[in-house]
Amino acid sequence: MNSTSTHPPQTNVGMMLVISAPSGTGKSTLIRRLTAEFSAFTFSVSCTTRAPRPGEVDGREYHFLTREEFELRRDENFFAEWAEVHGNLYGTPRQTTMDLLANGRDVIFDIDVQGARQIKNNMGQGCYVFVFPPSREALEARLNGRGTDSEATIIRRLAAARDEIADSRWFDHWIVNDNLNLAYEQLRAIYVAEKTKPAYQESWQAALIRQWGIS
Template sequence: MNSASMHPSDTNVGMMLVISAPSGTGKSTLIRRLTTEFNAFTFSVSCTTRAPRPGEVDGREYHFLTREEFLRRREEKYFAEWAEVHGNLYGTPRQTTMDLLALGRDVIFDIDVQGARQIKSNMGQGCYVFVFPPSRDALEKRLTGRGTDSEETIIRRLAAARHEIADSQWFDHWVINDELDSAYQELRAIYLAEKTRPAYRASWQAALSRQWGVS
């Protein structure tokens, strides 16, 4: 068999990797390591109704919309997920995500549980990973140790974590971030294993048909 025609680099359908975790669990650090190691990843540029901050460019950091335009698009099912945060609306364009996947780009989402549920409902595909803190006490120490949150905010984040953990059963994979390197190796393994699914290797189907007469 010609190995070149059946090489993993021929994979031409992207996957969605959706990662959720309570605030302070270290999710962003894990995602940063994953996207640094694998250059197939991209982030979809979200839409928002908040005003641009100094230095931000429309279409780069966000697509900046009026509230009226955002709500119109929401009614047209334009978003894969959306949420209101501190009075501003945020949403991920569905078609843009589909276009990136069609180009073979892997789209990664760093998102809360509510947003992850919306994506699964609206997109009907993807790999969903929930990252746990090692314990409630460990999470409280991490939040306190950051020195950026008030006691009231920490209490609120711990309460939110309880609800998120209670809603974690439907995720495809669980990772406990007790030790960062070990947690990263688990997340990395999940990503690599998911990429072996036939759905992400459409170009292999043509090669199988040519070489073996199967489809």
């Protein structure tokens, strides 16, 4: 694969690529590879009330807020979506997302299923991808292998995974991450194909009108 940064032709309207998966499925790895290859992406930085993990920087991985700050913004309709996950609040700033799309930036979301559904309902656009683990056993092994979660946390994450998988039917695309390279090629293909839709080709539509006199 060409290691240089590439992207589809510049358009006037950005697209939202919304990716959801159970914790431990490898979603973050796939997203890192996609954003490293395609320079058109801007990562959607969410707000959260959870504490920063080692190495995380405020404004890069998340905007870290107190619960009081988050609830105040939520009540002011600041978020395109918000949810409580594992006892912490998460939300996506609405206006920031709209501004990025209007400026032709592609916005990628690393988000849970309930947040993805809210974005679809509230924003009315986007491409929605769900990433599956190859099996329940494989996911449990991955969670245990990370060595960062307690047994109780792993049990809770597996229960959440079951609920998320049960609610995955409405997504536009499914990917099973059994082979990381194959899963990445599938995600890459989805993105490249999605960018060929007329909705993201306003600059090309304008060129057609000029060249062919089409109205």
